[in-house]
Amino acid sequence: MTSTTQTVCPSCGGPISDADRFCEACGAELTPAVPAAATPAIDTDTEPTVELNPGAARGAEALPGPCRSCGGTIGADGYCETCGTKATKARDHFSEQPAPWVAAVCDRGIRHSRNEDAAAIAADPEPGSRAMLVVCDGVSSSLDSDVASLAAARAARDVLAAGHAQGMGTESSRNSAVIARLKAAADAASDAVLANTSPDSPNPASCTFVATVLEGDLLVAGVVGDSRAYWFPDNAEAVALTVDDSWAAELIATGVPRHEAETGPQAHAITRWLGKDAPDHTPRTTSLKVAGPGWLVVCSDGLWNYCSEAAPLADLVRQTAAANANEPLATASALVDWANAQGGQDNITVALARI
Structure with missing residues (x-):
């Protein structure tokens, strides 16, 4: 057993122990983090291998499965020996399910040549207790955005999962502590993007960022860019947690109808992002109390492109979940399939928590 010594946070004066990495009252980092070795920037045009399961045996992840077109064997050249279809890379489609009540699916879609979306999630075993969902969408016009987005999502997830944010024992201090942790997660995500950006790149890697933290009945979301978070309670009005x-969004704020604004020539031009040339990466946050069961949804525009408003998207999620026994992984996968059936014009990521 390791003993701990009680002291106070140098930033806010809250109680801490020498085992804490972050102050639970204000979210301040308490011990200098050991800097991670910088990951060399990779030219994504050469189709890099991005490790999706760090715990797997070396080389195991590179082994292709059966051909997705005909079920045949994939040869050493990366093509099906039966029908000649090129094998799907692991980065093109992957999923995570850290607990039965939480899952994420990330898919290349139909039209794009690579998957620049990423998801990283964590959860405690008890349903509805504690979960962290992060989605990052790489900007297609930037180099290495598929590598940077995955690194960013994982870095943010790791910061959020580092400890419980209890604050000073009041609801307001607990909320402030979670918000502080979200901002620290965005900082870590930004650092990860920079670590995967070549200093000489004419189009530095960049991505959006959205993250949600569930701590019991407290739900907090933070966003930079246009990936989104929604709360769909079973017996109440659907809520868009992010703007x-x-x-x-700026056009909508001036009174332009949503459909018109989101289908115009500049519909997907974002005004904030993570990256070397980002004007600001501090997430805008929203908090609410969870009063009953429902679905927490975090997604990229590959899904909401086809169903933007909260109410109809809530109907789609509830119907899809009902058809899949309310199982999060099957539901997320079915929502990705639905988006591909609508045209799959972008990468698609869906992260779900059944609360």
């Missing part, structure tokens, strides 16, 4: 940092 996009985009040209379309």
Whole structure:
């Protein structure tokens, strides 16, 4: 057993122990983090291998499965020996399910040549107790955005999962502590993007960022860009937890109808992002109390492109969940399939928690 010594946070004066990495009252980092070795920037045009399961045996992840077109064997050249279809890379489609009540699915879609979306999630075993969902969407016009988005999502997830944010024992201090942790997660995500950006890149890697933290009945969301978070309670009105940092959102704020703003020529021009040339990466946050069961949804625009408003998207999620026994992984996968059936014009990421 390791003993701990009680002391106070140098930033806010809250109680801490020498085992804490972050102050639970204000979210301040208490011990200098050991800097991670910088990951060399990779030219994504050469189709890099991005490790999706760090715990797997070396080389195991590179082994292709059966051909997704015909079920045949994939040869050493990366093509099906039966029908000649090129094998799907692990980065093109992957999923995570850290607990039965939480899951995420990330897919390349139909039209794009690579998957620049990423998801990283964590959860405690008890349903509805504690979960962290992060989605990052790489900007297609930037280099290495698929590598940077995955690194950013994982870095943010790791910060959020580092400890419980209890605050000073009051609801307001607990909320402030979670918000502080979200901002620290965005900082870590930004650092990860920078670590995967070549200093000489004419189009530095960049991505959006959205994260949600569930701590019991407290739900907090933070966003930079146009990936989104929604709360769909079973017996109450659907809630959009985030507002996009985009040209379309600015038009909507001035009174332009949503459909018109989100289908115009600048519909997906974002005004904030993570990256070397980002104007500001501090997430805008929203907090609410969870009063009953429902679905927490965090997604990229590959899903909401086809169903933007909260109410109809809530109907889609509830119907899809009912058809899949309310199982989060099956529901997320079915929502990705639905988006692909609508055209799959972008990468698609869906992260769900059944509360």
